[in-house]
Amino acid sequence: MTTFAELGLAPDILRALDEMGYVSPTPIQEQVIPLALKGGDILGAAQTGTGKTAAFALPLIQRLLPFANTSTSPAKHPIRALILTPTRELAIQVEEAIQAYTKHVPLRSLVVYGGVNINTQIPILKTGVEILVATPGRLLDHVQNKTLLLNQVNTLVLDEADRMLDMGFMPDLKRIVALLPAARVNMMFSATFPEEIRKLADSILNNPTFIEVARNTTAVTVTQVVHPVHHERKRQLLAHLIKSRDLRQVLVFTGTKLGCNRLANELNKAGIHADAIHGDKTQQERIKALDAFKAGSIRVLVATDVAARGIDIEALPYVVNYDLPHNPEDYVHRIGRTGRAGAKGEAISLVSESETRYLKDIEKLIGTTLDPVIVPGFEPGAADVPSYQSRPPRGDRPGRSDRGERHERSAPRPAPGRDTLFDAPYVASDSVRAEPVPVLVRPTPKKQVAALFRSPLKSDNAGQ
Numbered sequence: 001m002t003t004f005a006e007l008g009l010a011p012d013i014l015r016a017l018d019e020m021g022y023v024s025p026t027p028i029q030e031q032v033i034p035l036a037l038k039g040g041d042i043l044g045a046a047q048t049g050t051g052k053t054a055a056f057a058l059p060l061i062q063r064l065l066p067f068a069n070t071s072t073s074p075a076k077h078p079i080r081a082l083i084l085t086p087t088r089e090l091a092i093q094v095e096e097a098i099q100a101y102t103k104h105v106p107l108r109s110l111v112v113y114g115g116v117n118i119n120t121q122i123p124i125l126k127t128g129v130e131i132l133v134a135t136p137g138r139l140l141d142h143v144q145n146k147t148l149l150l151n152q153v154n155t156l157v158l159d160e161a162d163r164m165l166d167m168g169f170m171p172d173l174k175r176i177v178a179l180l181p182a183a184r185v186n187m188m189f190s191a192t193f194p195e196e197i198r199k200l201a202d203s204i205l206n207n208p209t210f211i212e213v214a215r216n217t218t219a220v221t222v223t224q225v226v227h228p229v230h231h232e233r234k235r236q237l238l239a240h241l242i243k244s245r246d247l248r249q250v251l252v253f254t255g256t257k258l259g260c261n262r263l264a265n266e267l268n269k270a271g272i273h274a275d276a277i278h279g280d281k282t283q284q285e286r287i288k289a290l291d292a293f294k295a296g297s298i299r300v301l302v303a304t305d306v307a308a309r310g311i312d313i314e315a316l317p318y319v320v321n322y323d324l325p326h327n328p329e330d331y332v333h334r335i336g337r338t339g340r341a342g343a344k345g346e347a348i349s350l351v352s353e354s355e356t357r358y359l360k361d362i363e364k365l366i367g368t369t370l371d372p373v374i375v376p377g378f379e380p381g382a383a384d385v386p387s388y389q390s391r392p393p394r395g396d397r398p399g400r401s402d403r404g405e406r407h408e409r410s411a412p413r414p415a416p417g418r419d420t421l422f423d424a425p426y427v428a429s430d431s432v433r434a435e436p437v438p439v440l441v442r443p444t445p446k447k448q449v450a451a452l453f454r455s456p457l458k459s460d461n462a463g464q
């Protein structure tokens, strides 16, 4: 899995993405960002929901970093990037995203659109902004009023070009493009490519790379929560979370087959209907458990990484990492089970002290720091035996077999009447593999800090 850091984005941008909960790039971002960072022209076939805004905005911002400054002189803040959108709604949305992406860099952005008093926009333009998001008509009003200059624009983005054409903006676009310096980077995004759009692309773009993403590649949002807890209290904490938050359709990952069975048993004893799927279960057993889970008759499905590969449940709301995976990529695959098909999901990780190094690896891979949230009554220092636990707790550092699933080391002797599955030999039987979906992960939301300078127009015009 590619991370934003691997795409070559600067630390201050990565920090902002982290705070926004972006972990991994969407397919369009993965393709556009490296190319655009190099300054190549791009023709993108992408709709809203694919993450196209960040795809063009992030490299644009990065390329402006050498110009970022905190000077109060307007001359130090000429318009360097121009983003044109067909509607005011899209313009506002794009500029809001840019504000968030530039939170830690001294670059100014502003949105201007028609239908509101132009005089409210002029004073801000006069103070200077590096990134201007505009609807074409209003931009030309400002040009005519001489309230802005476009002679230092080095990046042009046409967003939703087909809609701009539909709305009759073609003449305006031509006029605007004629005002821009010839040496610039151009990016054009459109959902459709009728002849007129191709002609427009030919006239504006310089040897562009055509990038297309599947229509159904939708941005997925997963809230990530990390609960530090003593390893002996994980079962109790899980039961507590499920009951107190009334969680349903919870997919729980354990690191071992043994732990998988045991946890399902313990949850059942705690009154939470659960089943387990792992490498020792036949494909038929797994399908049965999965069907029951999908139908809602099983509230919790406990699974190992190997067994979970074939799971495909639309919009699974909760994934719990009962044990953190030792391989950070597994974490991304696991949480990719939630929030699928554009729905929101939550990934909850129960992290014991000995797992903090795995958490660090995961954070490194996803480029995000996951803030720990201690559940009252489950402070990590406090270990006690859960009331419903039927056998002594084990350590949480399982060994790894060479078959893909981990087996606990030095397991105690089987208790009488124990689930026979505990003793069944391991047979790797996973033939079903699912492609990992692009995972867009949102950590526990942090406090939003209002950008004081940028875009006062948005609030001025709210509700208009």
Ligand code: AMP
Pocket: 021, 022, 023, 024, 025, 026, 029, 047, 048, 049, 050, 051, 052, 053, 054, 219, 220, 221, 439, 440, 441, 442
């Ligand atoms: P867009 O297609 O640009 O309108 O983006 C759709 C939604 O996905 C917006 O709410 C973005 O904030 C969000 N989004 C875009 N890229 C990512 C990402 N890599 N991770 C998480 N969310 C994202």
